[in-house]
Each structure stands twice: as structure tokens, then as C-alpha cells.
Amino acid sequence: MEILVDFALLALLAVTAMAVVRVTNLFAAVMFAGIYSFLSACLFTVMDAVDVAFTEAAVGAGISTVLMLATLALVGSKVTTPQFRITAMSTKVPPRRPIFPLFVVLVTGGILVYGTLDMPPYGNPDDPVHNHVAPHYLEESGHEIGVPNVVTSVLASYRGYDTMGETTVVFTAAVGVMILLSSLRGRDTYGQEAWGDEKVQDLDVGFVDAFGEEMDAPSPKVGRRKKRKRRKKGGRG
């Protein structure tokens, strides 16, 4: 029964992945990425990996959509050519026929699929992965660590070095973002040069301050709409 749910979720996942690749509006791609995150959280839940599903839920629903939108605010949302637009000039480049990359991708994918044939079946208790350190963790965690959730004891205690490395990696990500984006501080010198289309000037309304105190003046669009509606009502009466 669960296998049916599994298949259905995987099929939806495949459709979503295709959609992410095919849509030309990057906002729509962000939407589909959100759907992808929902589906993979479901899939992790079916496969009993609830901690992973939890991470996926927290990151996918809370953070990643916001960050992707913020990125779109920086770089613009339209893909003007079938290829990704790198600069405004590259729109003149005629579309290439990527036969050779396609060939490479197909061959690599074929080899990888061939490789999976040798892998032990999923969930088989005789698999090597279940016979190395996992039995020790599962059996001894109760009285060695005394934490009911084995995932926590593995992550924080048995594999404490790894988790420390991961924490450092997360920290490094922040440092990298700071280094990259703080060069945008003087956007007048750099930003307009690099993204010299109307997009950058359009976005001068702050992404974040918009709901805040700065929007006390009613936005012109809303006002115009209301006026039109009033006129309509008056006409009816």
C-alpha cells in the first residue's frame, strides 16, 4: 500500500522537476521548487526518515523560497533566451545545438544507472550499510548515550566531529554571502553596470520595507482600482 503512495509521489516529483526546468518564468520556477520541497518532505516521511523530512520542511517552507525570491530581486526574473541569460549581450548569440553535451549526459546517466544494478536492494537487512557501525549505534545508544532519539545521539555524539564540520560549513556559507554581497554596497558603481536593464531601477521599492512603515501612503495602483470600481457602482445606480 505504501509503495503505491511512494510511486505516486515519485511521479509527481518527476513532473515537478520537469516543470522547474521547462518554465521560462523564473517566478514559476520558484513556485515549482516549493512544490518539489513539499513532495520530497512527503517522500522522506514515507521512507521513515523523519528527521530529514523535518529539515526539508523547515528549510523548504521557511527559508529557501524567501532566499530565492530575494535572489530574483537581485538578478531579474525573465529568461530571455532558451539558454540562461548571462549578460545582455548574449541574447544575440544564436541558439546552439548541444548534441555533444547531450551525448555526455546520456552516457554518464547510463553508466550510473548500470552502476545501481550492483547496489544491494533497498532496506535489505544484509546490506553492508546495516552491518558496519549501525548495529552498534542502535543497540548501545540506549545505555551509552541515554537519548531516546538515535538520530540525535548519532549526530551529536557518535558523529560529533562531522556535525562540527557541518556547523562550520554553515558558518562559512554566511561568510561567503557576506563577502559576495557586500561588494554590492555601492550599487551605483557596480550594480547598474552589471545589470543595466530597467529591472534594477524598477526594484527601487524595497523588498522588505514594503509592508512596513514606508508604505503608509496608499500605493497608486490600489487607489486607481478603487476609483474605477466606484465609478462602476455609480454607473449602476
Add this chain to the structure above:
Amino acid sequence: MFIAAAVAILMAMALAMTRALLGPTVYDRVLAVNMFGTKTVLMIAVLGFLTGRPDFLDLALLYALINFIGTLAVLKFFEYGDLGRRVDGGGEAS
């Protein structure tokens, strides 16, 4: 009985997915994603019972709490971040 509910939710997910693919405006896609989020909450709750581990409900609770952050961010972006530009679904999935 849980599998019946799960199948119904999966059907609804597929239909919401269709709406997200059809568009036509970005707001329709936002609606589809929002609906997909609700479906995910239900799906995870049902799956917890289906697999016999209802502790998974923490996950459903999390989704119910922070689901609308994404929706709000998208809407805010359309309404204020991109003023003066017509927002239409330029990208059909083809």
C-alpha cells in the same frame, strides 16, 4: 481507511499540480502552491497513521505553522517588489 484518504489527497495534489502547470497568471501558481502546502500537511498526518508512527505529527504542525511564509513572501514581492511591471505568466510549461 488511511489509504483511501491518502489516495484522495494524492489526487488533489495532482490536480493542484495541474493548476500550477496551467498557470496562467503567477497568482494562480501561488494559489496552487498554497493549496499544495495544505495537502502536504494532510498527507503527512495521514502518512503518520498509515505507517503506524503518528509521532510524525510534529512535521505536520511545522508545516501548518510556517507554510504561509513562502506565500506571503511571493505575494509581497509581486505587490511591491515589482511595481509598475505587469505580472503575467510569461512562462508556460511546454
Add this chain to the structure above:
Amino acid sequence: MSDQVILRVATKIIVPTILLYALYVQFHGDFGPGGGFQAGVIFAAGIILYSLVFGLRRTQKVLPSWVARLAASTGVLIYAGTGVVALLKGGKFLDYSVLAHDPEHGQHLGILFVEIGVMITVLGVMITIFYFFAARGREDL
């Protein structure tokens, strides 16, 4: 502004709930799904929701960006510091058993500190990244 009241009130109600839930995930991670990383992300999501509705400036009055940056580095320090304390107490690096008289109690203590370190780092990093993206290099923010 009256048409924004719904969003403001809803946010005021739901943001504290999200923050509380993040703490639940943090300290309930020993018993159920969750842990430091998830808790940090959820906490950051709550802050991000607040700043989406109330604006970056008001958020940075509550949580200035230097605090977020400080948190990002403090968490790593707490994590590594736990290991160093274990080292000083005569054990190996990140061997929590020596932290208390009872090895199991020591493990509990070590996991607690380590998870808090992870949470603080992730929280600080997520908020720092969001601030940087959202401010979009504007000087006045």
C-alpha cells in the same frame, strides 16, 4: 494602511508561536524528530516572517545584524568549546562522558550544549544571509 491590519495581527499572533515551536523542537530533539539545525531554521523563519510584514528596519531594532553575525560565530565557538572543555577535563575532544560524574549525564550535557551551538549558528547564519539579500546592498538599512 487599514487593509494591512489582517496581516499585521496574524503575524503578531503567529510569530511568537513559531519561536516557541522552535524552542520545542530544540529541546524535544532528544525524544522526537528535530534538533539544533531545524530549530535554528524555524526560529530564523519566524524572524523572517516578522521582517516581511513589519519591515527590515523594525526587525533590525529587535535583532541587529551585528547580533546575527555574532551569533553565527558564537555557535561554532560553543560547539568547539564543548569539545575543548572535554579535552581539559581529561577526555578526548568532543567526548562528553567526562563532562559530569556520570558518563550518561555527561553525554546529555554535551549534547545539550552542542545542539544549542548548532542552533545559534544556524539562526545567525540564516538571518545574516536574509539581511544581506533583503537589504540588497542599500546603505540606509
Add this chain to the structure above:
Amino acid sequence: MTFVADALSWICLLGGGVFVVIGAIGVIRMPDLFTRLHAAGITDTMGAGFILVGLMFQGGMSLITAKLILVLGFLWFSSPVSTYALARATLASGQEPFWSEDLEIPDTARIPGMVYPVDAMGEADAESGEEEE
């Protein structure tokens, strides 16, 4: 006792499933965004409500039921808020709901290849409405 709980659970889960599917069909079939919002609302309130109540009968008096109640409460709190924000943003973008006086379906809302019977009678209505103005 368990039989009664199981029966109630069945009824609620099936009812919830039906509502969820009906709402999803509505999201596909409805002509414009505002009517689609209405259809999506059915899945959020009736569908989610019935399914979660059905699960509560299975959970019994336990922490699980408490969590289900919380999930339901937060869903019923947050989904109207996001629906409201969505409708408001759509209005601000210039897309208007069609009123009874102009029964035309906007081009953006049409599903390609679908025949709308409203088209035939909508023209007459729209003309009479303009005359009144």
C-alpha cells in the same frame, strides 16, 4: 467502542477526501482566480477539517489528538490569512473579479480548448450594462 470510533473515522476520512477532491477539481475548473480561491477554501476548511477529525478518532484521548487539534487550529488560522493576502495582491495587480454585470471571462483565466457557455449570453449583458452607464 472501537467500532464506533472506526466507523466515525471512516465517515470523516471519506468525507474529507471527497471535499479535498471536489475543491481540487474546482481549482481546475473555475474560470478566474477569485472563484478558484473559493474552491481552494473548501479543501482548507472542510477537507482538512474532516480528515484531521477522522484521524482524531483514531488517535483517541492522547497527545496525538492534541497535536492534531493544534494542526487544525493553525491551518484554520493561517490559510485564510494567505488566501486574503493572495486575493488582495491579485486585486492590486489589476486583475478584477468578473461581476454579474460583465459576465465575460478574462483571457488570462481561460483554459485552452474549453468552451464557455457564458460567452454567448455574456455579450448581451455587457452591452446592456454599458447602456445604463
